[in-house]
Amino acid sequence: MAHMDPLPFNCVPEDIQERFTHYRETRGFTPNSIQTMARRPEIVRAFMQLNKVVLYEGTVAEELKMLISLIASQAAGCRYCQAHMANLAKVHKASAEKISQVWEYETSDVFSEAERAALRIACHGAMSPGQATQEHFDELYKHFDEGQVVEIVASIALFGFLNRWNDTMATELEELPAQVAGATIGGSYGWEAGKHGG
Secondary structure, X not given: OOOOOOOOHHHOOHHHHHHHHHHHXXXXXXXXXXXXXXXXXXXXXXXXXXXXXXXXXXXXXXXXXXXHHHHHHHHHOOXXXXXXXXXXXXXXXXOHHHHHOHHXXXXXXXXXHHHXXXXXXXXXXXXXXXXXXXXXHXXXXXXXXXXXXXXXXXXXXXXXXXXXXXXXXXXXXXXXXXXXXXXXXXXXXXXXXXXXXX
C-alpha cells in the first residue's frame, strides 16, 4: 500500500498539468510517482526537466537508455521502476527479446558488445555500494565517447533517485506498466508488483 496518494490532476499548477498530459499521450498514463512529487511543484519541475534531458537528449539511443534504466532498477530492486522501464523500453522500440532477456545481457545473442558494456556498467553502477570499476569503463570507452558515457552514467544516477523515491513511498503501480512487466520480465525474473500492487 502506497504511503501517499497521488495528487489529483486538477490540484497541480497548469504548467505541470501540461507535462502530465504529455506523459499520458506518450506513455498512456501519468506516473503516480510524479503525481505524488507534485506536492512540491519545484521538485517535480526540476525532476521532469532532468528526466527529459537525461533520457531524451544526446546521442545514445533512447532504446538503450531505457534498457540501462531497467537494469539499474533491477540491480536496485525497485519493482515500480522495473515495470516502468520495461514499458518505456517497449515504447522506444526495444524488442520483446531484449526486454525479456536483459538480465542475461552477458550471454544473450540479442545484445551487441556495445550494449553489453553499457548494461554491465548499469548493473554494477546501480549496486549499493557502487561496483563500477576501471575495467567497466575501459570496455565502455571502446564503444562510446565521453559525452555518451556521461549520458549512460546520468541514466543510472537518475534511476538512483527514482528507485529510492518509489521504493520508499511504495508508489502504487499503474495498470499499463504492470501488464507490460508481467508479459516481458515476469516470466524471466519472476517479476511481481510486490508492495507496489494496488
